[in-house]
Structures are given as C-alpha cells and as structure tokens.
Amino acid sequence: MYPSTLTQLARANPFHSPLISFHQRDEGRRAPHSKGGARRKLAAASYDEAGVSCEYGSNKYYALCGFGGILSCGLTHTAVVPLDLVKCRIQVNPDKYKSIFNGFSVTLREDGFRGLGRGWAPTFIGYSMQGLCKFGFYELFKAFYNDMLGEENAYLWRTSVYLAASASAEFFADIALAPMEACKVRIQTQPGYASTLRECAPKMHAEEGLWAFYKGVYPLWLRQIPYTMMKFACFERTVEMLYKYVVPKPRSACSKPEQLVVTFVAGYIAGVFCAVVSHPADSVVSVLNKEKGSSAAQVLKRLGPKGVWKGLFARIIMIGTLTALQWFIYDSVKVYFRLPRPPPPEMPESLKRKMALASH
Secondary structure: OHHHHHHHHHHHOOOOOOOOOOOOOOOOOOOOOOOOOOOOOHHHOOOOOOOOOOOOOOHHHHHHHHHHHHHHHHHHHHHOHHHHHHHHHHHHOOOOOOOHHHHHHHHHHHHHHHHOOOOHHHHHHHHHHHHHHHHHHHHHHHHHHHHHHOHHHHHHOHHHHHHHHHHHHHHHHHHHHHHHHHHHHHHHHOOOOOOOHHHHHHHHHHHHOOHHHHOOHHHHHHHHHHHHHHHHHHHHHHHHHHHHHHOOOOHHHOOHHHHHHHHHHHHHHHHHHHHHHHHHHHHHHHHHHHOOOOOHHHHHHHHHHHHOOOOHHHHHHHHHHHHHHHHHHHHHHHHHOOOOOOOOOOOOHHHHHHHHHHHO
C-alpha cells in the first residue's frame, strides 16, 4: 500500500523523475537512423511544421533564437537600469541606501534623473551578449540532450534536460557577460570613478589588467547558473501545467496572443523563484566588483547570512518583471519569424502502452 502511494505522489510531482521502469520484450531496441543522417528532433516530434520558416534544429533556427535572446535580454535589462542601480547601491552601501524607496530618493537628490541611467551602455552590451548565448545555446543543448536520451527517456527526464541544457548555456553566457557586468557595477556603485563605459573600461584595465573584467566570473556563475536553471526549468514546467490545469482549451486551439499571455504569466512565476535562488550570489558580485583586491569568500564572510539578502524585494520586482518580459519578447520573435514552436511535451505512445501493460 505505502510504496504504491509514494510512487503515485512522486509521479504527481511536476518536477518528478522516473522512479519505475517498464519492461517489454523489445526493450532496448532502437530504431536505426536514416542513411541521410537525419535525426528525429524529439522536442518537435508532435509539432505540425506547416507554415514555419525553417526546420527545427537548423542553423537558421538557432541563429534566430540567438537574435531573440539578444532582444529579450538586452532590451529588458536596459529598461530596468534605474531599479538595478538602486538595488546594487543597497547591496554595497546599506547604511546610506536603506530601502528601495529611500534609494531612489537619495539617488534623485544627489544625481538627478540622469543619474538613474548610469551604466546603461555596459548593461545593454553585456546582457545582449548574454542573451545570445543563453537562449541560442539553450535550444542547441536541449535538442542535443533530447536526441542523446531517446524519445521515452527525454520525456521522463524532461526536467533534468531543461536543467542541464540551461546550465550548459549559462556557463558560456556568463563568460560573455562578465566584462560588461564588472564595468556596470563599478559605474553604478563607485561615485566619481567613471560615468561612461568609454571612461570606465580603460581605467579598470590600467589599474588591474584583464583580470578586472573576469574576477567576478566565478560568483557570476554561482548567481546566474542556478538562476537560469530555475528560469528555464520552472518556465517550461509552468507552461505545461498552465495548459493542463488552467487554460480551458488546448494550446493548438489558442490564438497567438493567448499563447503569449500564457508565456508572460509563466515567465513571471519563474522570475520570482529565480530572484530568491540567485540573490545571495548577486550581492557578492555587486560588492566584489566595487572593491579592489577582495575575493568572493572574503565578501561572503563580511556580508554574513543577513547581509546577502539585502535588496531582495527590489530584486524580486526587477527579476519577476524581467523574466516575464524576456520570455514574452523571445516567444514574440519566434512568432514574428515563424519559427517552430513545439507544444508542451506529451507522453510518447510507446510509453503509454508500456504503462498500460504495467498496470495490468
């Protein structure tokens, strides 16, 4: 009784992994690949490709996904530069900037409205490059891992695929982001150091060399990889759950605007979880890029358990809105360029038959 109940509960969990195996006489046999080398793209196996501009998994598909990532990340992060500036100042100088509202008040009083836009150039450049790698490589790694696992395992382990693909993509995305992130934080949190990217980058290089731009890459990985894993896995599973339990009709019956609304809602839900998961590392990155000669371990020790959570409310607002807008823009780019947009994954027929046999 109890093992059966536990199994049912585990399978009902939206982030479950397969706990039981189904055996058939033909288990282990794999369909051979065609001589032309064409491999079935599992993520798009049930997708009607009529009316799309390119094949799922083609070079054009990945290139346009990368372009969508540039727009989604570059534009949204630049749009919230004022909020990001206040959030960073709360993290590095909590005695002066006591809250999000007080931070805006102090910044406006000292620097005026123009001061709220400090660091917009490195933000736009850095996060555009990050978006290119984040979304483009995510699609690439997701297709690669799905093909590697095979159709049934790709479905059973789909959450693990989302996590692995997003972590792999973010590893490279952060290398592209790190130099501009270092410049952005220095401009925003060190008054009088530099007011523009053209002034800041040469000055940092002259003082600390190339390491000045990459000393924050390790805490950046600690911040961004968990953030991105949550961002993609939570989004993918939330979309799946919304269509299954909330939206009153199947995705195929929804119009494009209705599908984009679902995308926005799922993106915001994912963004809230992202902010909480990644905030401690974000605090370390902000302080580390402001100070010279400090290490991540030293900053973490000095901030303490409470200090790493400073500015969380501002970050939840910023990241929730950011993530929702990013997914909305990214999906809109796919709609505009008529890219393949596979529906949420469904259980393969072969797996349904195995489950039916196992239940008898």
